[in-house]
Amino acid sequence: MKLLEERILRDGKVKEGGILKVDAFLNHQMDIDLFEEMADELYRLYVTENVTKILTVEASGIGIACIVGQRFKCPVLFAKKTKTKNIDGAVYSAEVESFTHGTTYKVIVSKDYLLPSDRVLIIDDFLANGAALSGLAKIVNDAGATLVGAGIAIEKAFQPGGEMLRKKGIRIESLARIKSLREDGGIEFC
Ligand code: 5GP
Numbered sequence: 275m276k277l278l279e280e281r282i283l284r285d286g287k288v289k290e291g292g293i294l295k296v297d298a299f300l301n302h303q304m305d306i307d308l309f310e311e312m313a314d315e316l317y318r319l320y321v322t323e324n325v326t327k328i329l330t331v332e333a334s335g336i337g338i339a340c341i342v343g344q345r346f347k348c349p350v351l352f353a354k355k356t357k358t359k360n361i362d363g364a365v366y367s368a369e370v371e372s373f374t375h376g377t378t379y380k381v382i383v384s385k386d387y388l389l390p391s392d393r394v395l396i397i398d399d400f401l402a403n404g405a406a407l408s409g410l411a412k413i414v415n416d417a418g419a420t421l422v423g424a425g426i427a428i429e430k431a432f433q434p435g436g437e438m439l440r441k442k443g444i445r446i447e448s449l450a451r452i453k454s455l456r457e458d459g460g461i462e463f464c
Contacts, residue, residue: 275311275312275315275449275450277308277311278308278311278312278427278428278449278450279450279463281299281305281308282294282296282428282450282452282461283461285298285299286298286461287459288455288456288457288459288460288461292402292430292432292433292455293374293455294400294428294430294452294455294461296399296428300334300337300338300399300427300428301334301399304337306341309337309338309341310341312338312341312342312427312449313338313341313342313344313345314345315449316342316345316395316397316425316447316449317342317345317346319425319447320346320395320422320423320425320447323393323395323422323423324393324422325346325348325393325394325395325422326348326391326392326393326394327348327349327350327351327387327388327392327393327394327395327419328342328343328346328348328349328350328351328394328395328396328397329351329352329353329383329388329394329395329396329397329410329413329414330350330351330352330353330396330397330398330410331352331353331355331370331381331398331406331409331410332352332353332354332355334399334400335352335397335398335399336350336352338397338399338427339352339397342395342397342425346395349387351383351387351388353368353381353382353383353409353410353413354381354382354383355379355380355381356379356380356381356382357379357380358380361380361382363385364384364385364386365382365383365384365385366382366383366385366388366413366416366417367380367381367382367383367413368380368381368408368409368410368412368413369409370405370406370408370409371403371405372405373400373402373403373405373406373433381409381410381413383413383417385417388413388414388417388419389417389419390417390418390419391419392414392417392419392420393419393420393422394414394419394420394421394422395422395423395424395425396410396411396414396421396423396424396425397424397425397426398410398424398426398427399426399427399428400426400427400428400429400430401424401426401428401429401430401433401435401436401439401446401448402430402433402435403433403434403435404433404434404435404436404438404439405435407424407426407435407439407444407446408435408439411424411439411444421444422445423444423445423446423447424439424444424445424446424447425447425448425449426446426447426448426449427448427449427450428448428449428450428452429446429448429450429451429452430452430455431448431451431452431453431464432452432453432454432455436448436451450463451463451464452464
């Protein structure tokens with residue numbers, strides 16, 4: 275998506291270790307006009323899929339997910355991060371290794387809000403190693419719901435998540451795909 279690529283080039287900042295900071299419009303301050311354009315595109319891509327639920331993970335996916343939910347006119351559910359070791363039977367859970375923090379956390383979703391009849395579109399801000407998306411896909415699977423696909427704002431295609439999950443048969447649509455992030459700040463798209 276040209277508009278998002280241009281915004282990344284204008285306001286994105288390349289950090290050490292292959293991290294792209296997009297706090298100016300996506301991860302901290304949020305540009306809702308841009309989110310609306312992104313949501314329109316994701317709606318166009320998944321409109322025929324009869325999506326009944328949007329699933330994301332807290333916190334940075336929630337903003338985009340809400341606007342996407344407005345397009346599909348369906349509820350937006352976010353997986354909560356928890357440190358609790360003993361998870362009770364009322365939730366679906368998955369372990370996620372955080373790319374940006376180098377730690378592992380658990381995400382949970384109440385069984386009340388994810389049903390076998392749901393057709394789920396996962397939304398997230400970034401796809402890197404694929405841990406977050408794998409965790410959410412596991413939760414959808416555990417619920418017996420149907421995963422129609424994932425809509426990602428920024429895929430770092432030089433990391434293995436996208437390829438690994440597409441090979442597993444998950445449809446992934448990324449609005450911007452980054453081929454490389456250079457130490458001098460250069461950003462190249464696929
Ligand atoms: P993955 O689980 O695919 O390795 O990483 C996805 C999650 O890590 C995203 O939800 C996002 O919060 C975070 N993330 C991964 N790479 C980046 C990055 O380059 N910049 C920022 N801001 N977040 C990232």
